Amino acid sequence: MAREIMGLARAKEIYQDRGARARELKAEGKQIMGYICIYPPLEMMTALDLVPYRIYGDMREPITKADAVFITVTCPFIRSYLDLGLKGRYDLLDGLVGAHVCDCGEKVPHVWRSQINTPYYHFIDVPHTVHEAGQRFFKGKLEYFKTTLEAFAGKELSAEKLKTAIESHNQQRALVRELHDLRKPDPPLISGTETLRVIKALTSIPVEEGNELLREVIAEVKERKNGPQKKSARLLVWGSVIDDTALIDMIEDAGANVVMDDTCVGTRAYWEDVRLTDDPLDGLTYHYLVDIKCPRTFREAVYGETKKDHMADLESRFSYLRDYARAWSANGVILQVVKYCDTHGYEVPGLKDYFDSLGLPNTYLEHDYTEGALAPLRTRVQAFLEVIG
């Protein structure tokens, strides 16, 4: 049956009630697999006909239950989604896949396992280093994940099925990159807020539906005449998770076009394809451990080097951001970190050094993942935009 709402409107509809489609699918007999962060390989779930469904928080909902479990000086995003879980907002899930993504992220799946009744549960240990020993270790963890996932699904995860799923997800990655290309013109053809809605919608529906949605959105955006207005600032936004449009809305409303991002509900999960390898787990291992560039992973210019050059180190870790800034003609960078996000927090001075060395104006914003906390930041954003001119 053809849907009445398509493209950007459909993305907005899913964004606003992302559980609705999942509940429909569940009613049709599909199993919904929750996952935390961007490290659990979605292809393995898709290949077993499970619907990957990313766990998010809700910055508009006060945390009332999670504080009894996690102290308030832990990541408010994680506390928020744990809070939603404790309140039953993730009851639609048939399973949860957690991963050792960061310190707090490593702990929360175990709490979920203990306190929230989700039928299937799996925790993937992810190493901090990306060299070959780390890759072998991580592949072993994916093999173990495959075993428990097969047992849950009651069927075998064959290499063929997995390759097919990888192709579908790679297609999604290519479409997402195409979507981001629409932000290159001045003015961009799609706003930062609209882009975020689309990406969040993708993480709430099966991959093929997501690909269809992306095609609709791309076609609509190319055709429409009422896209974003040209503004004086074209910004790259880097940092911690942004799963609500409030921050991007505020920045764009203050007088900027947000033309590119490096966040985990943005480009991070989509920028590189999974390599098609004889053993598909090899490709997945490399992609999820090496390709995804989150500060939770330790990287260096040359593995095992006995000499160190700080600028070479920064170049090896951050040059992709320079490439983003150039290709998307960004004239400023906002570094934003959710308070208590250590992995991103330690990165800030080095990253500022790097952008300074490129002559790219930048500013740092910290917030506590509440809508109210964004209001005072508006003044700082406005001041930054004045500096950019």
Added chain:
Amino acid sequence: MATEKKKAINRLQSIYPLRAIIDERYKRSFEATKTGEPTAWSMVNWWLPEAILNVMGVETMYPENYGPVCAATGAAEAYLNRSDAEGFPSHLCGYARNTLGYSARMMKDLEGEIPPEAPMGGMPKPTLLLSSGIMCDARYKWFQALGRYMDVPVWVLELPHPGVEEEATEGVHEHNIKFMVEGLREFVAFLERLVGKKMDWDKLYEAQRDIEEICRVWHETNELRKASPCPMHSRDFWTGMTGALFPSGNLKELLELYRQAYDEVKYRVDNKVSAIVEEKYRIVFAELPPWHSLGFFDKLAERGWNFVMESWNYHPPIPLDMSGISDPLEHIARFTYQWYAARHPRALQEGEYWGFAYGYLEYAREYKIDGAFLHTLLTCRSASTHLNYVRDVLARATKVPSLVVEGDIVDLRLFDPVDVLNKSEAFEETMEHYREVRKKEGFDW
């Protein structure tokens, strides 16, 4: 002359020489830098690198240990402020911010000279920054961030973090050990290149066995604290923990010091000598103490609070038989892994899925705990995230109440000893109440 007042905490005499080894370490490192010998700044890496560094002749400093030193001497505040001024978010780890501020001062203001105000002679610029991913993101992110101030290579050691169910799965344990051994082998090869010296594997084996023995003796010493009255207070644990947690220098001499500590504690058990004047309440302490305000433990001791155990993660591994293993790197890997995952099987049996929290349950039962003093470290999420959960688990499974107190390991502004003492007084009624509850419900303490 005023009448001598009996001290509230009966400190162990044998512990003081262990404290002196910290001073010696700073001196050794300083001398090594002067003579061009290799030095390392290392995180608390739970015995992964200690034997290796020791045999390779690399003097080691522990910035995590230097944090409390700066806190206790009042130097930390300026370094914390400097870290803020350098642009590091103020919610980051207090130890990290202390070191980042210290390094900025040393490398940017003084061109590598040790700041004159630095306590205990300061930490000279190292040859190597040795970090890990063990239980705390700051370990490797902080050292990576130090690249801003010094062009020194960073090495990251790995420890798998299995969930309790995963650990019970066939093949997982050995897969994890294999990864650790591979990582250690690569670390040795790197170190050989760095310092231009070959590893002496026989010496490494001997050094690792010495460390295992030091930790075994220290473990057995802490086992003696199950006695009533408890013969050793947490203050002595924290003084003694440093040598076992960061074993360096002459390991055989260090082992002898721990044996002496064991003997003194054993004597106290045999003679029913208490660590405080009159033990009324047996308390487990989590996490690290407010190093800048340790005097408040004396006040609590005067009220009969005996701190009989601390967080499992600062204690050595439960002893493990490795008599059939000849590879020193495998020894190291299994030893550290044992520290992290030894309790997982028992946690799984009890249906407790967060291994980190489970250790407290065992302590409550084995050490007959009346209350838990949970010190939330406001700048250390790794050490604190679990504390509310621990409070609930202890109350549910053992009817042991908890007092949750906010503070910090370095930043003295975050800890109010007067307020804590007031709360502690009120908490005594709670402990009395739960004693009755446990009695009614058939617990044996």
